[in-house]
Amino acid sequence: MNTEAIKALNEQYLLNTYGARKLALVRGEGAKVWDAEGREYLDFFAGISVANLGHCHPAVTDAISEQARTLCHVSNLYYTGPQVELARLLSENTAADRWFFANCGATANEAAIKLARRYWAEEGTPKPGIISARNSFHGRTMATLTATGQERFQQGFEPLLPGFTYVPFDDLDRLRDAIKNDTGAILLEPIQGEGGVRTPSPGYFAGVRELCDERGLLLILDEVQTGMGRTGRFCGYEHEGIQPDIITLAKALGNGVPIGAMGCAERVTHGFAPGSHASTFGGNPVCAAAAVATVRELLRPGFLDKAAGTGERFVRGLRDVASRHGCVVEVRGRGLMIGVELDTPVAPVVDKLREKGVLCGPAGAYVLRFLPPLIVTEGEVDQVTAAVDEALGAQ
Ligand SMILES: *Cc1c(COP(=O)(O)O)cnc(C)c1O
Numbered sequence: 001m002n003t004e005a006i007k008a009l010n011e012q013y014l015l016n017t018y019g020a021r022k023l024a025l026v027r028g029e030g031a032k033v034w035d036a037e038g039r040e041y042l043d044f045f046a047g048i049s050v051a052n053l054g055h056c057h058p059a060v061t062d063a064i065s066e067q068a069r070t071l072c073h074v075s076n077l078y079y080t081g082p083q084v085e086l087a088r089l090l091s092e093n094t095a096a097d098r099w100f101f102a103n104c105g106a107t108a109n110e111a112a113i114k115l116a117r118r119y120w121a122e123e124g125t126p127k128p129g130i131i132s133a134r135n136s137f138h139g140r141t142m143a144t145l146t147a148t149g150q151e152r153f154q155q156g157f158e159p160l161l162p163g164f165t166y167v168p169f170d171d172l173d174r175l176r177d178a179i180k181n182d183t184g185a186i187l188l189e190p191i192q193g194e195g196g197v198r199t200p201s202p203g204y205f206a207g208v209r210e211l212c213d214e215r216g217l218l219l220i221l222d223e224v225q226t227g228m229g230r231t232g233r234f235c236g237y238e239h240e241g242i243q244p245d246i247i248t249l250a251k252a253l254g255n256g257v258p259i260g261a262m263g264c265a266e267r268v269t270h271g272f273a274p275g276s277h278a279s280t281f282g283g284n285p286v287c288a289a290a291a292v293a294t295v296r297e298l299l300r301p302g303f304l305d306k307a308a309g310t311g312e313r314f315v316r317g318l319r320d321v322a323s324r325h326g327c328v329v330e331v332r333g334r335g336l337m338i339g340v341e342l343d344t345p346v347a348p349v350v351d352k353l354r355e356k357g358v359l360c361g362p363a364g365a366y367v368l369r370f371l372p373p374l375i376v377t378e379g380e381v382d383q384v385t386a387a388v389d390e391a392l393g394a395q
Helices: 003-013 058-070 081-094 105-123 144-149 172-178 204-215 267-273 285-298 303-322 349-357 378-393
Strands: 027-030 031-036 040-043 098-102 130-133 162-166 184-187 219-223 247-251 262-265 328-334 337-342 367-370
Touching: 040 378, 081 098, 081 262, 098 105, 098 172, 105 130, 105 144, 105 184, 105 247, 105 262, 105 267, 162 172, 172 204, 184 204, 204 219, 219 267, 262 267, 262 328, 285 303, 303 328, 303 337, 303 378, 349 378
Parallel strands: 130 162, 130 184, 184 219, 219 247
Antiparallel strands: 027 031, 031 040, 098 262, 247 262, 328 337, 337 367
16 A cells, blocks of 8 residues: 555544644664655654664564464463563662553553552552643543643543642742642653653752652652653663652553553552452563563663763754754753754654654654654764754755
């Protein structure tokens, strides 16, 4: 099928949640993808930070193929090897001690919200209140949509869930003021992704952790976008010198197959008991096997340091480009999670870059967002930097 044929069927048979798209992609390898007409693109969005190891990474493809030939699915009525192996790997490499597996970012965050509420219920001091940040993004289920501090995603879906309040990101005083007697948890992204690649000030998260300890609150970090090496470390919180009580992972966890995870510190685990929460597919053998292979590759010695270095080169290059274009307000980010804020809408720039064979995306209307696979080379980064220079010049 060519692009036109795919587009025509899409328009006839799919709900129009994604609007019209320009490309139909048929193949990927490393940092490259190809459209239905065989045109090649450098993918600097990686499926919204999913293909962190690059498209069709051989270790992940092999793990998926082998597991698919052996056993695809049995449900959580039974133990499976890949799931426990994944949990052990994640526990050994993050602040969390125990895991619940979900299917995506939203369902991982649902699990985190439910665990926080049930933890306080079990403690005998119900504290259902959850504080999240304005401009945040936590998913599209009703609870995670409510946690998402952006009205544009919530409009028309009211009534939202009770118990959520919002504070400005990166403002410790406002956060302190928002804590009430029934507040049980604070839910934040280490860097706001969809909200515009907003990085926190130094010390903000240390302050949040201190506040949580002082007031006896759970700190939930949504690492769905910042996790899995995106910022140059395995998890985003590692840059902040703190440990969360609950973290969620998804997006790149399976490098392309759908899987989410919610991990928590030992002291919170009794919030969930048999029957409290469940998922038919969560931690499914194929997805878990893909995730095991993904985590092992990401944690190979030197891999994340190299990605961090590539990210620094990219930011330096983009700042140099910015110095030549008055429309750039700021270049920011960490590792290979990079935002370029413009004083004009970015959609035309995204279009121009695509025409030049570079895929990236927006984060809100004014921020150009780059989330390349972590395996991108310095040459590819330089190529994209030059393309951004041209695209901004043609504005
Ligand atoms: C993408 C994202 C989600 C939602 O993940 P889905 O897999 O789309 O449900 C949640 N939180 C953050 C920070 C995200 O970037």
